[in-house]
Amino acid sequence: MVIHKYIIHVLDRNSEGPILNDFEGKNNIEVDKFFQKIINRAIKDDDLRKAVFKDYNDNIIKNCCEQIIYDDDTFVHNSKEIASYLFDIMKKYEDIDSCDLAMCLYSVKDEKYVGIVKLDYKKLYTHSIELLDEKFNIQIISNEIGIPDTGRQKQCALVGINGINDEFHLRLLDKDSEKEEDPEKKSRFITEFLNAEKVTDDKFNTKTFKTTADNWITNAMGNNIKKAEDVRSLLNYTLKEKEEVDIEQFVEKSIDDDNLKESFKELMVDRGIETNFNIDKKWVEKKLKKRSIKTDNGFDIKGNLVDFEDPMKYSVRQNEDGTVDIIIKNVSFYEEK
Secondary structure: OEEEEEEEEEEOOOOOOOEOOOOOOOOOHHHHHHHHHHHHHHHHOOOOEEEEEOOHHHOHHHHHHHHHHHOHHHHHHHHHHHHHHHHHHHHHOOOOOOEEEEEEEEEEOOEEEEEEEEEEOEEEEEEEEEEEOOEEEEEEEEEEEEOOOOOOOOEEEEEEOOOOOOOOOEEEEEHHHHHOOOOOOOOHHHHHHHOEEEOOOHHHHHHHHHHHHHHHHHHHOOOOHHHHHHHHHHHHHHHHHOOEEEHHHHHHHHOOOHHHHHHHHHHHHHOOOOOEEEOOHHHHHHHOOEEEEEOOOOOEEEEEHHHHOOOOOEEEEEOOOOOEEEEEOOOOOOOOO
16 A cells, blocks of 8 residues: 555634635655555455445535545645535534545556545644642643554545446445344435535444344343354354345244344344345355353353354253253363463
8 A cells, every 4th residue: 555645634613614724634654554544454354345426427525525636736725625524514514523634646556546534533642741849740631633553544535437327336433324124324424525425335244133133132032042053053053154144034033933034124124134145155254253252150262263163073962950061172271361
């Protein structure tokens, strides 16, 4: 990755207008690392989503980024257009906090992209030093504003060259919107600023299915640990060994109770999964490597998922009183940690 240009604009919602930078930032090793870390972490973030621009031909963000990529002499001008547009939206809605808007032009394998990063402020604590009657009076104060480190950005967009009929036009990260369970509650960063819509692809469906199923098993089968373990095993087997998930087929194979079957299917519909979808094998390979469980009697058990699935190493035995025994088998050596 090569960072070609960057710029910072200050958007204070308490001001009448944005403070727009007229100069590109000066590249140095520290700043280069800062932007590379932000972009690389965004690319690797599990919440990064593909999206398409709405009003494609007249989309402000799309058009400004496109001009920057084709003619980098327009970088400052178009970045100011983008920052001004966000500031106008910020003044319109009370729930958008002040921020610095960072933009950079970068390339990966000769492909150019524009990165737009919303740097939300955090309160910093420092000290004040005052000399009173030849004595030092040192106090803690919290009136400074700082930019978070490279691992804490919540919202950004990565825009490359695209066509109206492409599968996606940009990739975006909005941490809060991914946590939001109500699909009707929209993110202003996405809908108002980027004027974009997330793409529901195989990765999103696979992730949503796994997360939703895990939560459902915990809540619906909390009183039947052995049955919950069996359903989890089938869930993991399906994701690792099958090419697609058929919701109806999975429910029939894994759940006996009719009411629980309907409960599972209704929850999947609420999360946007109604029938079947192709499994994203790259996501599965990345995420289904480890397993960690915590018991109510004080134990944490962590290990490779393949070891949990090996009956010669691990098993769960049902007791008559409703509890279970978790058995780790064939141990020839262990050490204190």
